[in-house]
Amino acid sequence: MIKKNSSINKINSFGINIKCKYLAIANNLNDIKRYIYISINKKIPIIFVGDISNTIFLENFCGFIVLNRIYGINIYNYKKYWHLHIHSGESWSKIVNITIKKNIYGLENLSMIPGRVGSAVINNIGAYGVEISDIISYVYIINIYNFNKKKINNNECSFNYRYSIFKTNKYKDYIILSIGLNLKKNWSPILNHKKIFCLKKYNLNSKKIYKIINNIRANNIPNFNIISNCGSFFKNCILKNKNFINLKNKYKLIPNFKISNNKFKIYSGWLIDKCNLKSFFYKNLYIYNKNSLVIVNLGENTNGNDILFFIRIIKKVVKRKFNIKLENEVLLLKNNFIKKLYG
Numbered sequence: 001m002i003k004k005n006s007s008i009n010k011i012n013s014f015g016i017n018i019k020c021k022y023l024a025i026a027n028n029l030n031d032i033k034r035y036i037y038i039s040i041n042k043k044i045p046i047i048f049v050g051d052i053s054n055t056i057f058l059e060n061f062c063g064f065i066v067l068n069r070i071y072g073i074n075i076y077n078y079k080k081y082w083h084l085h086i087h088s089g090e091s092w093s094k095i096v097n098i099t100i101k102k103n104i105y106g107l108e109n110l111s112m113i114p115g116r117v118g119s120a121v122i123n124n125i126g127a128y129g130v131e132i133s134d135i136i137s138y139v140y141i142i143n144i145y146n147f148n149k150k151k152i153n154n155n156e157c158s159f160n161y162r163y164s165i166f167k168t169n170k171y172k173d174y175i176i177l178s179i180g181l182n183l184k185k186n187w188s189p190i191l192n193h194k195k196i197f198c199l200k201k202y203n204l205n206s207k208k209i210y211k212i213i214n215n216i217r218a219n220n221i222p223n224f225n226i227i228s229n230c231g232s233f234f235k236n237c238i239l240k241n242k243n244f245i246n247l248k249n250k251y252k253l254i255p256n257f258k259i260s261n262n263k264f265k266i267y268s269g270w271l272i273d274k275c276n277l278k279s280f281f282y283k284n285l286y287i288y289n290k291n292s293l294v295i296v297n298l299g300e301n302t303n304g305n306d307i308l309f310f311i312r313i314i315k316k317v318v319k320r321k322f323n324i325k326l327e328n329e330v331l332l333l334k335n336n337f338i339k340k341l342y343g
Contacts (some may be wrong), residue, residue, distance in 0.1 A: 015228030050116030058304025
């Protein structure tokens with residue numbers, strides 16, 4: 001069913017009252033084809049999304065929003081690994097829960113991340129030292145105009161920190177249909193992240209790590225069904241060795257993670273805290289007091305200008321103090337941007 005002039009207030013995790021011209025759910029490939037034909041005939045832009053948990057529409061959208069609900073998961077048992085073929089409309093958290101219950105390990109660090117499987121790949125989701133790119137075998141995509149299918153192997157996806165090739169203009173006319181994951185049977189925990197490094201001294205199985213990480217996330221990121229938010233609003237910062245050393249000389253205790261000999265990850269939440277911005281607020285927006293990477297929205301009447309003003313202040317203060325430019329992890333969309341991509 002297609003809804004006209006529909007509010008997405010109840011289906012976007014940031015809780016702002018935005019409307020779109022048309023809203024529909026795609027349960028299969030035929031639905032996708034039908035909605036594409038409608039958008040072409042009506043000459044309006046169309047965008048396919050999952051849960052709208054990492055995206056904020058800054059204004060009413062004059063086009064077609066399609067929610068991907070193409071479901072399906074197949075699990076194959078091979079000698080050295082489990083292979084999962086998963087359709088892109090599946091909930092990522094559901095996939096993690098299924099594997100843990102079936103004693104298939106390797107996804108425990110990525111538990112409680114909201115969104116759908118397709119967006120998980122696009123954004124190369126990661127948490128506590130693990131990224132989805134570490135376990136992806138392939139991605140199946142389809143062109144939304146000629147419906148040609150294509151298989152993209154892991155080494156062709158250009159995965160990087162919160163990045164994949166599917167964010168580029170080259171793939172703006174494609175959507176993800178399904179993915180393949182390989183999870184080794186010879187499992188060993190990955191506990192290098194600062195928040196779980198202390199667990200190395202214990203002999204923990206996957207289920208225990210899964211429960212611990214669930215508790216950590218629940219304490220650090222509010223449930224968006226209760227307090228509207230998009231999780232981490234900003235990416236952590238990647239600094240080259242020279243810039244990191246200069247910063248380290250000034251701030252001896254700055255938390256960091258060495259990525260390579262020439263790159264270090266700096267935690268953006270720490271930078272925001274050092275700027276005394278924790279609990280900073282403007283109108284209905286404020287920085288979450290338990291995690292400075294999270295921006296919380298307390299009112300439906302928050303608008304796009306409020307959001308832009310709020311994040312500009314945060315970025316400006318951090319830039320002035322550290323000479324570091326924060327980057328959004330959340331995608332902010334306006335009509336002119338979407339028309340450029342999809343119109």
